[in-house]
Amino acid sequence: MRFSLISATSRGATLRRRLTPAIVCVALYFLPIAIFMHLYTAHVYYSYANSLLLIAMVGCGIVALLERRDLASWLGLSLFTAALLAASTNYLSGYYVDQQSDDPSHWPLATALQRQVPADEVLLIYGLDLNTEFTYTARRRAIMSWEDRGAGDPLFERSLALLAQDNRRIGALVACGDTRSSALIPRTARRLAIAARPSYRDVYCDVYFPSNRMPATDFTFP
Numbered sequence: 001m002r003f004s005l006i007s008a009t010s011r012g013a014t015l016r017r018r019l020t021p022a023i024v025c026v027a028l029y030f031l032p033i034a035i036f037m038h039l040y041t042a043h044v045y046y047s048y049a050n051s052l053l054l055i056a057m058v059g060c061g062i063v064a065l066l067e068r069r070d071l072a073s074w075l076g077l078s079l080f081t082a083a084l085l086a087a088s089t090n091y092l093s094g095y096y097v098d099q100q101s102d103d104p105s106h107w108p109l110a111t112a113l114q115r116q117v118p119a120d121e122v123l124l125i126y127g128l129d130l131n132t133e134f135t136y137t138a139r140r141r142a143i144m145s146w147e148d149r150g151a152g153d154p155l156f157e158r159s160l161a162l163l164a165q166d167n168r169r170i171g172a173l174v175a176c177g178d179t180r181s182s183a184l185i186p187r188t189a190r191r192l193a194i195a196a197r198p199s200y201r202d203v204y205c206d207v208y209f210p211s212n213r214m215p216a217t218d219f220t221f222p
Contacts, residue, residue, distance in 0.1 A: 018064035025057040042129060058083055109205055110137035113172060116209070121171025122163060124192070127179035127205070140171070150184040151191035160192075169210075170194070176205040 029050050033040050040046045062083070065076025113123065114137070123142040128134055135142040149156040163169060170192050175185045189196060189208055198206035199214060 018060045018067075022057045022060040025053040025060070029053040029057075107134050107137040109174075109200075109202065109207070110134050112200075113138045113174070113207070114140065117171035120168060122168055123172050123174060124170045124188070125174045125176070126182070126185065127176030128174075141168075143170075148179060148182065148184055150188035152187075156188075171210070173208040174205055175208070180206050 032050065033047075036046070058079070062076050062080045065072050065079065067073075068076070117123065117138070117140055119140070121140070123135065123138060123140050125134070125142050125144045126148060128144060129146045130144055135144070143159055145156070151157075160170075173185070173189060173192065173194050175182070175198075179185065185206075185208075186196060188194075193211055194208045195211045195214060197208075199209050200207040
């Protein structure tokens, strides 16, 4: 009877020792999401770092079960195996497929800019926040002005100065969404000697090229 009581007490203490960090991990996982909800809903990669906390939580549960000296230890082993299989299958059926396909069809405008803008020039993009998928598809460096900074802004002018030091220039100005009607666009276009009228316009984005290098043919998608 005494041995059973000590054993039960020991198991309870072990469970509490694993449960406390697991609860802390869950709290820390949801805390930045609650504070920066917009970032987490707009950019899927923000949750990557947080997922380490979920892994730690699951790990605490697995260890707590493995430390038991009864049938529950087999449940811990099963949970560990299931976690490894879930991580592997989800990656192979999800991100691995996207990585292997390298499909540019989601951003046909970016694919067209890759053909039109020389590799040593830079895109100036408004209205896409920090969507790195667009610049990745275009295979071009870019200044993504998510704060709508343009001509006359000190940080923007500093960026242009750094480009000049690197012997680079703005090869195209892309204005998307509400920024297409912003007075910032024509003002910045004049500052960069970019044409006042867009060379291409679709339902979401306008594309402006330098005045001295307008497309010789219609700017079309593949």
